[in-house]
Amino acid sequence: MSAFVVYLFLQNQSPEEEQKAKASxxxxxxxxxxxxxxxRQVTSLGTALANESVQIVTNNSDYLTGLHINEGQRVEKGQLIAQLNDVEERARVAELSASLLDQKRQLNRVKNLAKTQATAQSLLDEQQTRVNITQAQLDAVKARLNEMTIRAPFSGVLGLRQVSEGAYLTSGTVLTTLDDLNLIRLEFSIAEYYLAQLKPGMTVNSSSVAYPGKVFTGQIKAIDTRLDPVTRSVKVHALVPNDQLELRPGMLLNVSVTLDELxxxxxxxxxxxxxxxxxxxxxxxxxxxxxxxxxxxxxxxxxxxxxxxxxxxxxxxxxxxxxxxxxxxxxxxxxx
Missing domain, CATH: 2.40.420.20 (conserved putative lor/sdh protein from methanococcus maripaludis s2 fold)
Structure with a gap:
């Protein structure tokens, strides 16, 4: 009987306890x-660099007789950019070419003489030396003549011109710049913690405030062999296609590297x-x-x-x- 009463008591209390529990x-x-x-991604800030970039300078001093710089225009490898006065070099090439031709004829005569006279061997050696000296002089003048004509070392886009046609230029004068902008070399740094996960060929996404919402995708090309001892970071270069020439050298880009997908x-x-x-x-x-x-x-x-x-x-x-x-x-x- 007492057990039955306890059972009824517990049955009567449980709904109240449940309500209290719910209320609390x-x-x-x-x-x-x-x-x-x-x-998995790692982010950084990067700087856009031209894949190839040079300053077009003169190697000799003379008057600028021809200037073919269309600022901001594309040129192909080997295309003429500038021409220095080369009248003296052309005349010298003609003079040495004629002299070399005459000396070679004399050399042939001495060779024929040496076949019958043993004493002609010394003359043969002397004449061969004259031919070699003249040939060397001609090669040097031809090299100087080629330097008077300045051509594009690779295909790219010309920058602003720094000189005017007719000016007298000294050796080392900058004419303009040439950048290969079809590919942008993106330089950024990654913390040492991620070094083991970085590999050439990884996807790199970048963006610029100049083109909101647009993503420029490329791949890691090279990873530096040394870390910066101050920042403990490694420098990374990525190549980003730039067919529309939207990216320019010197631009600041937000960079993210995809390390893994899982x-x-x-x-x-x-x-x-x-x-x-x-x-x-x-x-x-x-x-x-x-x-x-x-x-x-x-x-x-x-x-x-x-x-x-x-x-x-x-x-x-x-x-x-x-x-x-x-x-x-x-x-x-x-x-x-």
Whole structure:
């Protein structure tokens, strides 16, 4: 009889306790932890450089007789850019060519004489020396003559001209610049932490404030063999196609390098509760209580954070209302 009374008492109390529990439970939003696609990236600031870039200068001093610089226009490799006065060099080439031709004829006569007279061997050696000296002089003058004609060393775009036709130029005078802009060499630095993950051929995305919303994609071409001992970073060069010539040398670009693509656990960053040097989340139990659990964080994305350890796929965590609860608190879920 007494056992029956106790049973009725417990039955009568449980609804009240349940109501009290519900009244004391905290309203929260939760999220089910599940794996999703994650792109590991590292970001940096980079500078655009021309793939090939030179200053067009003179190697000799003389008057500028011809200037073929269309500023901002494309030229092909070998195309004429400037011409210096070369009258003296042409005359000298003609003189030495004639002299060389005469000396070669004399050399042939001495060779025929040496076949019958042994004493002619010394004359043969002397004449051969004269031919060699004249040939060397002719080669030197021809080289100087070629330097009076300035041609594009590679295909590219000409910059602003720095001289005028008819001016007397000294050796080393800058005429203009030449840049190969079809490919941009993007230079940026990456922290030492990511060095082992960097490889030539990786995809590089870049953007500029000059072209909002546009992404310029390229690939890593080279990684420096040395790190900066001050910043502990490594310099990286990437090649970015620039067919429309939108990018210019000297531009500042925002750079992101795709290191890896994988499936990883990600949750809302609002679920993270930082405490000193550690990070925690509130995991929902089957009885709607929560347990504060330490987690290790990985890469952060806008609004999301990767969970390296501490959670499993299928776990449920609190993402809103974390400031109102503690480990062991009862919750009422109002959304997921």
């Amino acid at each position: 439970a905290t309203l929260v939003n939760t999220q089910i932890v599940s794996p999703s696609s994650l792109v 499936q990883a656990l990600q949750i809302s960053e609002k679920a993270i509760v930082p405490l000193q040097n550690k990070h925690y989340v509130f995991v929902v139990n089957k009885d709607n209580s929560v347990t504060q659990t330490e987690v290790q964080l990985g890469q952060r994305m806008p609004g999301l954070v990767e969970i390296v350890s501490g959670l499993n796929a299928g776990d449920e965590v609190v993402i809103e209302g974390t400031t109102k609860i503690r480990s062991g608190s009862l919750i009422t879920k109002v959304g997921q």
